[in-house]
Amino acid sequence: MKIVSAEFLTSACDNTGLPKxxxxxxxxxxxxxxxxxxLINALACRRIARTSRVPGKTRLINVYKLRLAKTGQGLSSIHLLDLPGYGFSRGSRNQTTSFAELTDSYFGQFTVNTKLQTHAVEQHSKANVMLLIDSRHLGLSSDLDALDWLNSQGCRTVVIGTKVDTLSSAQRNRAGKAxxxxxxxxxxxxxxxxxxxxxxxxxxxxxMNTPQP
Ligand SMILES: Nc1nc2c(ncn2[C@@H]2O[C@H](COP(=O)(O)OP(=O)(O)OP(=O)(O)O)[C@@H](O)[C@H]2O)c(=O)[nH]1
Ligand SMILES: [Mg+2]
Incomplete structure (x- = not known):
């Protein structure tokens, strides 16, 4: 994918400043x-998001906007949203609460009742989610709980195994099955x-972002 430009838009603590x-x-x-x-940096082909070996680096919803060269499907730009990670235990109770509030701010904007809506609206009434899991640690209960929760919210979710470079090809095959x-x-x-x-x-x-005919 050719990225024309990539910019950081905002760090949101509620749904103000989030894309519609x-x-x-x-x-x-x-x-x-x-x-x-x-992964956001890799998609943007440049370092726009801060990464760290220390867990818990991202604390707010960071919003990035990429302008794309022609995709053929008419998509000219896309927002990538970086949510704070879950399972970060060093945080205080307040941080845990604010994580729940942040997720509610984002996912609460999407309606799950699709029966009354036209197809085109339905396409955008579900949040598009990439659920990232470490390829070396598949099947953790926190990740399974996250998928259950996202499904309960009516999200369109794709599971992504990250850091696959750390696996041998035999381990990679086993990971696919797992x-x-x-x-x-x-x-x-x-x-x-x-x-x-x-x-x-x-x-x-x-x-995920192209309306079906
Ligand atoms: N080997 C390997 N390491 C990776 C890969 N992607 C990320 N890492 C490393 O994993 C660590 C965490 O990466 P981040 O992108 O900061 O992780 P995050 O999910 O944003 O973390 P939080 O903001 O704390 O939720 C860093 O040390 C990265 O260099 C990958 O594809 N392969
Ligand atoms: Mg991060």
């Missing part, structure tokens, strides 16, 4: 340190270090 549900977007969700901010067994979906494996899976990820993001 009808605007093309995808939100990155996952445990602290799983590689959410790194992901499918645990999450009930085939998922996608990516590496920001080698670029593996990035083209497929872009195709998925574009398909």
């Amino acid at each position: 549900p009808a605007e093309p977007q995808v939100v990155f969700v996952g445990r602290s340190n799983v590689g959410k901010s790194s 992901l499918e067994e645990s999450f009930g979906t085939s998922g996608l494996f990516v590496s920001t270090k080698t670029g593996k899976g990035m083209n497929e990820l872009w195709k998925t993001i574009i398909a």
Whole structure:
């Protein structure tokens, strides 16, 4: 994907400043340190999001906007949203509360009642979510709980196995089966270090944001 420009828009602590549900977007969700901010940088082809070896770096909803060269599907720009990681235990009770508030701010904007809506509106009434899980630790209860919760919110969720460069090809094959067994979906494996899976990820993001005929 050719990125014309990439910019940081805002750090949101509530739904002020977030893109409207009808605007093309995808939100990155996952445990602290799983590689959410790194994946946003890899998609942007530049360092716009701050990453760290120390978990808990991202504390607010960081919003980025990418302008895209022609995709063929008419998508000219997209917002990438970086949510704070879950499972970060060093935080105080207040931080846990604010994480719940942040997720509610974002996901609360999307309606799940699709029966009364036209198809075009329905397309944007579900949040597009990339649920990132570490390829080396598949099937953690916190990740399974996250998928259940996202499904209960009516989100359109794709499971992404991160840091696949850390696995041998035999381990990668086993991980594919383990992901499918645990999450009930085939998922996608990516590496920001080698670029593996990035083209497929872009195709998925574009398909999620393209209204079906
Ligand atoms: N080997 C490998 N390491 C990666 C990859 N992606 C990210 N990392 C490393 O994982 C660590 C955490 O990356 P971040 O992108 O900051 O993780 P995050 O999910 O944004 O973390 P929080 O903001 O704390 O929720 C960093 O040390 C990255 O260099 C990858 O594809 N392969
Ligand atoms: Mg981060």
